[in-house]
Amino acid sequence: MHMNRIKICGGYGEHGRSCFLVEYTPDGHYYMLDCGIMDTDPQPNPHVTKEEIAKTDYVFLSHCHKDHAGAFAWLVEMGFQGILVTTAMTRELAEIDYKRVELLELAVNTISEITLPKAEWGQSDWSGLRIQYGRTGHCPGSLWFQIADARQTVFYSGDYQKRPYLYACDEIIDMAADLAILDLAHVRSELDAGAMREVLWEQVGGALKAGRRVILPVPKYGRGLEMAAFFMDRLAKAEKQNGLLPGGITPELYVDSDFVIYEKKMQGECWYQREPAPMYHGILDTEQRCAAGKRLDMPCIILIADTHLVKPANADFVLQESASGAQVIITGRVRTGSVCEQLLSAGQAQNALYPHHQSRHDFEELVRENAFRMVLPFHNGEKEVWMSE
Ligand SMILES: [Zn+2]
Ligand SMILES: [Zn+2]
Known part of the structure; x- marks a missing residue:
């Protein structure tokens, strides 16, 4: 049996600094989910090494907020040369100036899909990444991602609220993944x-x-x-x-x-x-x-x-x-x-709370409505792991 490695570089057990590194090729290359800062910490950046950054092929940014995109400029300073995958709106609002970008477009009234080709610097036999994505109802430009490589599927909700008042949301439903990293920022609220x-x-x-x-x-x-x-x-x-x-x-x-x-x-x-x-x-x-x-x-x-x-x-x-x-x-x-x-x-x-993230009620509903084998709720001070039977 092969097991894949995920490194949590921030955002789990803390509210901020969201950053997850997924090893997805046999020769140890990574893609990264978000690259945020903890703006209340004197050491605000994600816990990721220069060696890991050099082997990171893609960075997916879910949205423009600092706790998800605020360390991207630092990542580039530290040697990141891969491809940034995000929306034009997120790039604009996060004021990112970086040339190697795959800008994601939105399909009308359906979940969008794209295949990222094999990175030219990769030495392995993998065939590329298949990405499904949709709007999260959190802010302009915000997306969730489902990312499948040759061996595994990882789901990342970004900051998610399926019952927004104003922003559009492509609801996460009937998705399947080996690992899901899901927003649970309103961790103590049972309200919808x-x-x-x-x-x-x-x-x-x-x-x-x-x-x-x-x-x-x-x-x-x-x-x-x-x-x-x-x-x-x-x-x-x-x-x-x-x-x-x-x-x-x-x-x-x-x-x-x-x-x-x-x-x-x-x-x-x-x-x-x-x-x-x-x-x-x-x-x-x-x-x-x-x-x-x-x-x-x-x-x-x-x-x-x-x-x-x-x-x-x-x-x-x-x-x-x-x-x-x-x-x-x-x-x-x-x-x-x-x-x-x-x-x-x-x-x-x-x-006061404004429902701009998932509460525990929303989180449990999301877990019920999808088929995730293992779930890491993030964006809060707890450290929970959920596993399916
Ligand atoms: Zn946010
Ligand atoms: Zn956030």
Whole structure:
């Protein structure tokens, strides 16, 4: 019996640094699944040696986020000369400048497929890699991969959510693989996406009804647009039912100008699963502390495309707003030393989850609906291995 070697270089037992190395030829060549950083670690790169990098023929990047693509430039500095396999959107959003690229195109309404030919530097008798891939519902450009070589099949979900609000998803169903590496970032949640969104809306709607402004820092590319679309729908629904506030008033949703740049770029893209619709009521200027000429003295929702509040104007704005009664809600990982951490530890901000990954409920459903012999759930602090009977 032949056994194939997989080396976990990051992302398993930790939230970040996703990187998996699969040995796929008899002469010990590899392909790599994602190459992310752990941006809270002074040593942020994946645990991979120069020798391994020299023998890596392909790097598959699932999406643009730093914890999946952030170490690619480092990998090239360390001597990577193989082929980058990803979407044009991921390459653009991750700002990757690398010439040897296989850009994956999407088939319409079906799972896409491509065969990568035998690498010219490979000495072995293998016949190439057969790849199936689809959109993951996580962010523009994001893909899952099923990769078959001459001996084995590996499935990689990337960051996956099959019930997205806005992004398109090609559902993972009836797939088979020897090994599956699957997103389980919301490791402690048993809720599905719909239920998780309801919990978030209870927090946001509750604060609005109590007369407070609600501020959510969100990433530039990712759940921010999903949340905007979700809140806009909820506000529209509330308006039809005589408003959320006394006097039939419904709060509005404002976003900052960075959010708008991104939103414009995405309009009409195949990564959207619905027709373009209004994503906000007004644009906010954090420096001027006003939205589209209005003072912020009414309950409203404010999305700021700056997850860790790095921009001084954004940080000042959120601190001042919080001091004058606004509810700050943090929906992602918190960077040490950030304003978000400061607010959370002072009890001035709340944590909430947005279903942008798989919960345990989603993960178990995915395992049931596919035929995977062995499963490594990744993107969390646990270290679980699942095996089929
Ligand atoms: Zn991601
Ligand atoms: Zn991730």
